[in-house]
Amino acid sequence: MNFMYLYLPVALTSINLLIPVGLGLAVGLLSGLFGVGGGFLMTPLLIMFGIPSSVAAATDSNQIVAASTSGTYAHWKVGNVDFKMGLYLLIGGFIGGLAGVQVIKILKATGNVDFVIKMTYVIMLGIIGTYMFVESLQSMKKAKNQSQESGVKSQESGLTRFLKALPFQTRFEKSGVTHSLLVPLVFGVFVGVLAALMGVGGGFIMVPVMVYILRMPMHVVVGTSLFQILFNCIEVTFLQAYTNHNVDFILAILLLFGSTIGAQVGTKFGRKLKADQLKIILAGIVLVVTVKIIFELTLTPSLLLAQGGGH
C-alpha cells in the first residue's frame, strides 16, 4: 500500500496524487489568466501519464466545470462577466457543436477524420497564435510611442463596417460595445463547429474572436469566456458520463483540487497584468502548442498502436 498513489475506478489505473493535482494547478492558472479551459493541454498530458484517451477527455471536461465555476465566480465578483454576450455565444456554440458532430460523422464515413482534425488544429492554432503575437507586440510598441501619435485615429476595417451594417444592433453594456445579435450567434456557431471537430472546449478560439472581432476589453473577455466554457463543459460531462461511462470521478476531484485554486490565483495575477501582456503570453502558449503538434506529426512515434476511443 502506497499512500502517494490512488486507484482510479473508471480509468482502471493507479496514479501518483501529485500528478493530477499539479496538472490541475498549472492548467487552472492558465484558465484564470486567459479564460481558456486548457483541454488542449490537459488531455494530452493525462494520456501521457497513462490515462486512457477517452477517459482523459471526458474527465477533463468534468474538471473544467470546477475550474471555470471558480474562475467565473472570481471574475463575476470584480464585474468582468458579460452575461448577455456570453448567452448569445453559448446559444451559437451549442448549435455549432451539434453541426460539428454531424461534420465528424461525414468525415468518418470518408475516412479522413484524423487528417482534417490535425490539420484544423495546426492551421487554427498557428494563425491565431501568430496573429495575437504580432498584434500585441505592435500594440505594446504603440503604447510606448503614444505621446507622439496620440492624435492618430485607428481606421475602421472592412469587417467592422460590415458588422455595424447588420440588423438587430444591441448594446452590450458590460463590454461597452454595440453589435448585431447575429454576430455573437454566428461566431458562436463557428467556434462550436471547430471545437467539436477538434474535440476541445474552444476557449482559445473564442478568446481571440471576442478580442479582435467583437472588440471586447481583455479582462471582460476572460470572464465571459469562462462563463461560456462552464456551460459547454457541463453539457459535455453529462453526455460523456451518460453515453460513454468514461468520466472518472476520483481523477476529476484530484484535478479540480488543483485547478480551482489555480483559477483563483490566475484571476488575481491576471488583474496585475496589462491586456497586451496577457495576450502576448497566451499567443506564446498557443504557438508552443502548435510547434508541439507539428513535432508529433512529423517525428516517428514510440508506439505505433494506441488505445481506441475518442475520435
Add this chain to the structure above:
Amino acid sequence: MNFKFQIFKFSITLPSILTALMLFSGNTFAGLTIKANHDNIKIDFFYHGSTVSVKGASDPGVDLIIKITSPDGHEVLKQKGKAAGFLWMNTGTLNFEHTPNLYSLHSTKKLEDILSREEAEKYIIGYSALNRHIEIKPVNNESEKATWFKEFIRFKESSKLYAASAGKIAVTLKDGRQEYYILTDWPYQAPPGDYFVTVHAVKDKKVIETAEANVHVEQVGSVKLLAQMAENSAATYGIISILIAVAAGFGVGLIFKKGGAH
C-alpha cells in the same frame, strides 16, 4: 427396486470417478504442484499493483515454464501511419482477436532451448506461438501481420501487461524433489477478473506435466461502488460529478474571497 437403484447409482458414479481421476492425473500426476500466494487481489483506493509469488515442486531434472494469463478476448487499437507521405497520425483501426489482456511468461531456460515449436504452439507458450494464435484484422499478408504483432507486443509491454523472462525461476533440490519459486510483479494496469497461473514441466522439448492455479482480482469498497455506479446509474453519476465540480468551484471561490479580504 432398491438393488436396481444401487446398480444405477454405481453405473453413474463409477465412470464419473474414473473421468475425474483421469482429468486429475492429467494435471498433477507425479506431483507437479503449484501455489500462488496471492490468489485474491483486492483493488481499493490505495492499490498500486501487487506481487504474486508462484511456488511448488516437480520431479527433478525437468525444466519449468510458468505462464500467467487472462482468458482470451479481443482488442481494437488505433493504428498510426503516415498520411500524405510524412505526417504521423491515426490511419485506421486494427482488431486483435483471441488476445489475452495479460500474458506473463517465465521459464528456467530460454524457451527455444527447452521446448519444440509444435509443443509451444499447442500450449500457446511464447510470443511466436501467441503470434500464430492471435488473429489480426485487417492485414494483407503474413509479413504485415508479423509487423503489427511486434507492435502489439511493444504496446502491451509498455503498459506492463505482457512480460517474458528466462532464468528467473529459482530452483532447489530438497528431499529428492525439485522445488521452484518466482516472485512476479502484478501490474496495476491488469483490470479486475480471473487469471490463470499455469506451470508446465518440460523434458526432451515436450510438456510432460501441467498444473494450474487461479488469481482473482476484484474491486472492493468505494472503488467497486463508484465503478458500478458509473456503469449502471450513468445519469445520476454524471449529475453528481457536475454538482460536486460546481460546488468545489464555488467553495474555493468563497475561501479565496475570505482570504482576499484581509
